[in-house]
Amino acid sequence: xxSPRRSVPREDARILNLPPYKGEIAAxxxxxxxxxxxxxxxxxxxxxxxxxxxxxxxxxxAVKIAVGAAIVKEIVVKEYFSRGIRKFIGFxxxxxxxxxxxxxxxxxxxxxxxxxxxxxxxxxxxxxxxxSFFIAERISGAREIRRLFRELSAEDLKPLLAALARAxxxxxxxxxxxxxxxxxxxxxxxxxxDARFHFLDTNRVRRRKTIGAAGRARNLVRLxxxxxxxxxxxxxxxxxxxRPLRKPFxxxxxxSKSTFSAWLRFKKALRLKALARKLRLQ
Numbered sequence: 001x002x003s004p005r006r007s008v009p010r011e012d013a014r015i016l017n018l019p020p021y022k023g024e025i026a027a028x029x030x031x032x033x034x035x036x037x038x039x040x041x042x043x044x045x046x047x048x049x050x051x052x053x054x055x056x057x058x059x060x061x062a063v064k065i066a067v068g069a070a071i072v073k074e075i076v077v078k079e080y081f082s083r084g085i086r087k088f089i090g091f092x093x094x095x096x097x098x099x100x101x102x103x104x105x106x107x108x109x110x111x112x113x114x115x116x117x118x119x120x121x122x123x124x125x126x127x128x129x130x131x132s133f134f135i136a137e138r139i140s141g142a143r144e145i146r147r148l149f150r151e152l153s154a155e156d157l158k159p160l161l162a163a164l165a166r167a168x169x170x171x172x173x174x175x176x177x178x179x180x181x182x183x184x185x186x187x188x189x190x191x192x193x194d195a196r197f198h199f200l201d202t203n204r205v206r207r208r209k210t211i212g213a214a215g216r217a218r219n220l221v222r223l224x225x226x227x228x229x230x231x232x233x234x235x236x237x238x239x240x241x242x243r244p245l246r247k248p249f250x251x252x253x254x255x256s257k258s259t260f261s262a263w264l265r266f267k268k269a270l271r272l273k274a275l276a277r278k279l280r281l282q
Contacts, residue, residue: 026118033065078135078136097132097134161233168220179206
């Protein structure tokens with residue numbers, strides 16, 4: 001069996017062929033020093049200086065590497081494991097790391113900020129993804145927006161939410177659908193007046209020709225905007241389109257928010273994630 005057909009790399013990227021791994025790498029990182037490290041990407045996470053950020057369904061770590069003679073970069077390595085039905089799905093398309101690579105490039109091409117994508121690698125067995133790695137530069141000095149949701153007063157949070165609403169409106173106008181647009185996947189640099197938003201977890205990013213009003217409303221519900229400020233947030237989103245907030249948009253948002261919250265409570269009650277891992281469905 002063969003793996004799914006891979007796209008021709010961009011001018012600023014190179015094909016990676018480091019058996020048993022294949023993938024792509026940014027041209028700026030395609031030097032011999034980095035290629036030697038990527039021959040076994042697991043060693044990056046096991047290196048003595050690696051900072052493990054997450055070790056559960058996926059493994060994520062930060063490590064410093066030499067890029068050329070006198071340049072040191074800090075990168076984040078995300079290792080995806082393929083289990084159960086996920087391995088079957090991967091046979092027909094790119095791995096999660098491949099999706100993260102494509103999603104990051106889609107964001108950058110559309111003019112949005114995301115950690116610079118360094119490379120992705122995937123290892124397949126008879127066409128099925130065994131494991132894959134997505135590597136990106138680490139952003140320093142940025143904060144998760146969920147921290148700001150908790151720490152800022154309502155008055156200080158309003159201008160930040162207005163800036164976020166404008167950014168998300170532009171995201172949707174460009175046909176970018178981030179399917180996990182949650183508080184932990186948005187980093188903020190600067191203050192409310194000059195906030196710059198970085199979008200993470202790019203394996204959930206998809207390009208769409210258009211995103212309708214109902215789809216846009218549903219896409220906003222994972223954000224933990226404080227309840228007292230939700231109408232301000234939605235009004236700022238509508239203002240970015242040059243129109244007042246409309247009742248159908250509010251209806252779809254509230255309905256989707258209620259459904260999503262109920263689903264979270266249901267999953268927590270039944271411990272579905274733990275059950276899925278035990279049954280090797282994830």
